Structure formats: C-alpha cells, structure tokens
Amino acid sequence: MSELRTIAQRIALSVILLSFLSFANEAAAQDGKALFKANCAACHNIAKDATGPALKDVESRWPSKQLLVTWIKNWNKAVATGDAYAVKIKEWNPGVAMSVFENLSDKDVDAILAYIKTETDALNAAPTTVPGGPGGKTEESDNSLLYGVLTLILAVVSLIMLQVNANLRKLADDKDGVPAAEPIPFYRNKSYITLMTIVLFVIAGYFLSQWAIGMGRQKGYQPDQPIFYSHKVHAGTNQINCLYCHGGAYEGKHANIPSVNVCMNCHNNIKEYGGEKLYKEDGTEVNGTEELKKLFAAAGWDPAQNKYVGQGKPIEWVKIHNLPDHVYFNHSQHTKAGKVQCQTCHGEINKMDEVYQFSELSMGWCVNCHRESKVDFNDEKGGGNKFYSIYEKYHKEIKEKKRDSVTVSDIGGLECQKCHY
Structure with a gap:
C-alpha cells in the first residue's frame, strides 16, 4: 500500500x-x-x-x-x-x-x-x-x-x-x-480552501489589471463614416499629399479635418467615380458616384448646373484617433521637428479604404517610441535642428565618440510634464 x-x-x-x-x-x-x-x-x-x-x-x-x-x-x-x-x-x-x-x-x-x-x-x-x-x-x-x-x-x-x-x-x-x-473532504479542507482563494484572487487580479490597462484604448476602431472616403484612392492611387487635406499636421498642434471646400477644390470637376471597385470592411461593394452625391449635397453644389445652388453644411465625420483630455500632443513637434512619418502612428493609411486606428496610442507605446527615436541633432557640419545646439554635454560626448546619437528620452522626452498638463 x-x-x-x-x-x-x-x-x-x-x-x-x-x-x-x-x-x-x-x-x-x-x-x-x-x-x-x-x-x-x-x-x-x-x-x-x-x-x-x-x-x-x-x-x-x-x-x-x-x-x-x-x-x-x-x-x-x-x-x-x-x-x-x-x-x-x-x-x-x-x-x-x-x-x-x-x-x-x-x-x-x-x-x-x-x-x-x-x-x-x-x-x-x-x-x-x-x-x-x-x-x-x-x-x-x-x-x-x-x-x-x-x-x-x-x-x-x-x-x-x-x-x-x-x-x-x-x-x-x-x-x-x-x-x-x-x-477531510477537499471542500472543507482549510488548506485547499486557502489555496483556491489565493488562486482566484491572483486570476481575478490579473484580469482586472488587464481590463484596467485596456480602458480607453481603441486599437482597431473603425467607425462607419457619413461618406465613404477611401484614403487608398486619394493618398495611394492619386498620390495626394497628406498635408493637402491635413495641413495642420505639419505646422500646428492638430492635424485638422478638411472642410467641404477643400474636397470641392477637386470634385467640382470630378463628378463621377471611375476607379477600381470599392468595398467596405464587411465586403459590401460601394458605389463611388453615389458617395460623391452626398458630398455635393453637403456642399450645396449642383453638378448638372456646375454651380452652388444651396446652403452648404459641414460633414459630420466620426473622429477615430482620440487621446485623453489630460494628454498634450503636438503634431508639428513630431512631423516637422522630429521628422516622424505619418505611417509610423497611422499605419499604411495610403492602403486603407476605411481608416481604422492602427496603433495603441497608449502611454507605454509613446514612451517606448521616445526611448528609441533619435532626434535630428545639430552636428558640426551645420545640419540638423539648430535648437539642439544648447545641449553642450551631448555634443561633447559625440565628439569623444561616447555616443553616436541622441534620443527623445535624452532631451526630456520621458518627463511627465512633457505630455501631461
């Protein structure tokens, strides 16, 4: 036995x-x-x-x-x-x-x-x-x-x-x-009960923490828009620069949503869609010409008479990329000063028919980017951002071959007040 x-x-x-x-x-x-x-x-x-x-x-x-x-x-x-x-x-x-x-x-x-x-x-x-x-x-x-x-x-x-x-x-x-x-039956055994209680607390704590971490994150968020707008057609096929519609992304804090007039700069001449077939995410085919009619209605434009005949109204686009109110983010600081490409945060937007949130946009995701991204540091030849000429210590270390680059974290990119009000 x-x-x-x-x-x-x-x-x-x-x-x-x-x-x-x-x-x-x-x-x-x-x-x-x-x-x-x-x-x-x-x-x-x-x-x-x-x-x-x-x-x-x-x-x-x-x-x-x-x-x-x-x-x-x-x-x-x-x-x-x-x-x-x-x-x-x-x-x-x-x-x-x-x-x-x-x-x-x-x-x-x-x-x-x-x-x-x-x-x-x-x-x-x-x-x-x-x-x-x-x-x-x-x-x-x-x-x-x-x-x-x-x-x-x-x-x-x-x-x-x-x-x-x-x-x-x-x-x-x-x-x-x-x-x-x-x-003693296991359901009355104090050792078993204690062990199970600890296990349940650990499991519950793990899932609770994962739920809390995921609060407010919208990676993959892809809402239906009032008008089907294909970035693939505009930025991809027709090679329209992002800044034509989102001019604030290079010079200002916000990228800005283009007004109806910006759309009509092209579409008062382009009245029908003749490109490749368009599909929604669920596989439904989209009639591009019918979507253009929605734009004309919003602009108060009559394509038959080739003139404005009514009162225009803004298109109620659904915002996709949202940050908490206590977070400060400046587009120009990243695109102009940091030379960060749009695709780094937004994914291959030029291949998307329906835009979705590509990145987590979480604090950890941003912090890691600041740790890894190199700034356009001012060098001896006069290149780079002249603002960084004030960092004498780093210039000295580069000359002494102690470092070959400077990251955002080196210049205060991980300080709380950098991103939080």
Missing part, C-alpha cells in the same frame, strides 16, 4: 508541476506578445507587409538567428557585417529606417521571436481573415482562453489526485493498524 501512496504522490506532484508549467508558458507567451506590441507592432504585421516587411517565418529567411537578433537590436551593426540579406532588408522601404532597440535583452528578443513563431504556426495551420473583400484586416489569434481552460482542468485534476492520495493513505494506515482520522 505504501507503493500506491508513493505513486499517487508522484502523479499529484506531476500534475501540479504541469499546471505551473502551463502558467509559465502562458506568461512567456504574454511577455513576447506585450514586447511585440510595444516595440514592433507600430511598423510590422506578422501576416502582411506594412511600414516594414511581414514577419511571418522571419527566422527562416535570415542566414542565422544571431544575425537576426543583431538586426533587431541595431540594424546598423547587421548591415556592417556585409551580409547580403541585411543590406537587402535595409533597402526594403527606402527613406524609412528601423528604430534601434539596444535596450532589449537577448531574453526579450527570444520572447518576441517565440511569439512571432507561435503566430506564424497559427497562420500556417489555419489563416483567418475578417470578411471584407480586398483590404480585409488579418485577425490575430489569441490562445489565452485555451491556456486558461487547460490550467483550470489541470488544477481540478490535481485536487482530485490529492484527495485520492489522502484516501489511499487512510487505507494503508487501516491495514497497518495505525489509527487515522477520516479524510
């Missing part, structure tokens, strides 16, 4: 160990996902090309994992090795340089690559897209619920095995003539 007791104990311990390993694996996956979202998602998508190339099967494309890790941390060092693939990737999107992530440890990079591999395997096994015709967004798989259910099952099995072990111990003691008390 003692052998049975030993076997039962080993089984129970094994199940408990597997349960903990399940939690550990989930935590590692979550860490990799969090690191990917914070550092990579602004420019990369796993399934499709974005500002940077798609990351599906990325490890298999590089000559070695070590070179890939070097590229992720500092692409300059990878290019300096002379590797042909590193040079090719450098030229993948001319004019857009990858950020440097030397703050990431090898463990962090491994976690990110593990997450990418997990997502790659999921895509290879069963790729899923949200219905939407051309331009449908890829839906990322999330195994958190599966991990949670498996962990719960393992926990229940562990409790059952512990109870079986207690009963076997009592049988063994009875056979040996050793007096023993009746086993």
Whole structure:
C-alpha cells in the first residue's frame, strides 16, 4: 500500500508541476506578445507587409538567428557585417529606417521571436481573415482562453489526485493498524480552501489589471463614416499629399479635418467615380458616384448646373484617433521637428479604404517610441535642428565618440510634464 501512496504522490506532484508549467508558458507567451506590441507592432504585421516587411517565418529567411537578433537590436551593426540579406532588408522601404532597440535583452528578443513563431504556426495551420473583400484586416489569434481552460482542468485534476492520495493513505494506515482520522473532504479542507482563494484572487487580479490597462484604448476602431472616403484612392492611387487635406499636421498642434471646400477644390470637376471597385470592411461593394452625391449635397453644389445652388453644411465625420483630455500632443513637434512619418502612428493609411486606428496610442507605446527615436541633432557640419545646439554635454560626448546619437528620452522626452498638463 505504501507503493500506491508513493505513486499517487508522484502523479499529484506531476500534475501540479504541469499546471505551473502551463502558467509559465502562458506568461512567456504574454511577455513576447506585450514586447511585440510595444516595440514592433507600430511598423510590422506578422501576416502582411506594412511600414516594414511581414514577419511571418522571419527566422527562416535570415542566414542565422544571431544575425537576426543583431538586426533587431541595431540594424546598423547587421548591415556592417556585409551580409547580403541585411543590406537587402535595409533597402526594403527606402527613406524609412528601423528604430534601434539596444535596450532589449537577448531574453526579450527570444520572447518576441517565440511569439512571432507561435503566430506564424497559427497562420500556417489555419489563416483567418475578417470578411471584407480586398483590404480585409488579418485577425490575430489569441490562445489565452485555451491556456486558461487547460490550467483550470489541470488544477481540478490535481485536487482530485490529492484527495485520492489522502484516501489511499487512510487505507494503508487501516491495514497497518495505525489509527487515522477520516479524510477531510477537499471542500472543507482549510488548506485547499486557502489555496483556491489565493488562486482566484491572483486570476481575478490579473484580469482586472488587464481590463484596467485596456480602458480607453481603441486599437482597431473603425467607425462607419457619413461618406465613404477611401484614403487608398486619394493618398495611394492619386498620390495626394497628406498635408493637402491635413495641413495642420505639419505646422500646428492638430492635424485638422478638411472642410467641404477643400474636397470641392477637386470634385467640382470630378463628378463621377471611375476607379477600381470599392468595398467596405464587411465586403459590401460601394458605389463611388453615389458617395460623391452626398458630398455635393453637403456642399450645396449642383453638378448638372456646375454651380452652388444651396446652403452648404459641414460633414459630420466620426473622429477615430482620440487621446485623453489630460494628454498634450503636438503634431508639428513630431512631423516637422522630429521628422516622424505619418505611417509610423497611422499605419499604411495610403492602403486603407476605411481608416481604422492602427496603433495603441497608449502611454507605454509613446514612451517606448521616445526611448528609441533619435532626434535630428545639430552636428558640426551645420545640419540638423539648430535648437539642439544648447545641449553642450551631448555634443561633447559625440565628439569623444561616447555616443553616436541622441534620443527623445535624452532631451526630456520621458518627463511627465512633457505630455501631461
């Protein structure tokens, strides 16, 4: 009977160990996902090309994992090795340089690559897209619920095995003539109750914190607009500069929504849509000419008479990108002074028929960008932003080869009052 007791104990311990390993694996996956979202998602998508190339099967494309890790941390060092693939990737999107992530440890990079591999395997096994015709967004798989259910099952099995072990111990003691008390049912056992209470508090705390962190975040938000406006047609096919409609994005705090008159500068001559077919996210085909009629009605324009015949009214566009009231954000500070491309925050807007929020726009996302983004620092040759000439310490360190660049965080980009009123 003692052998049975030993076997039962080993089984129970094994199940408990597997349960903990399940939690550990989930935590590692979550860490990799969090690191990917914070550092990579602004420019990369796993399934499709974005500002940077798609990351599906990325490890298999590089000559070695070590070179890939070097590229992720500092692409300059990878290019300096002379590797042909590193040079090719450098030229993948001319004019857009990858950020440097030397703050990431090898463990962090491994976690990110593990997450990418997990997502790659999921895509290879069963790729899923949200219905939407051309331009449908890829839906990322999330195994958190599966991990949670498996962990719960393992926990229940562990409790059952512990109870079986207690009963076997009592049988063994009875056979040996050793007096023993009746086993306490697990639902009355104080140790079990305490353990379950702690586990429930931990689980509840985790989900509560995740819910609290996600409050106010609208990544992926894609409202229906009063008029179907395709950025793909305007900024993509017709190459209209973003600043033509959103002039404030370069010179002012706000990007501004263009007035109806801005639209009519072109559409008093363009009265019908003759481009490629348009689709909504759900796959519904859009009649471009009918959408133009909505614009003419708002402008009070009669295309038949080719003149304004009524009182115009503003179009009630639905705002997509929102920041909390206590957050200060200045577009010109980023686009003009910082030379940040629109796509960095808004994604490949020139490929979107219906615009959606591409980035998290969370505090962590912004802070990480400030840590990694280099400022246009004033140099000895007279280039760069002359404002930065006041940072004598950094100029001295650059001359002494102690640093090769200055990031936003170096010049106060992480100070609370920089972004908060």
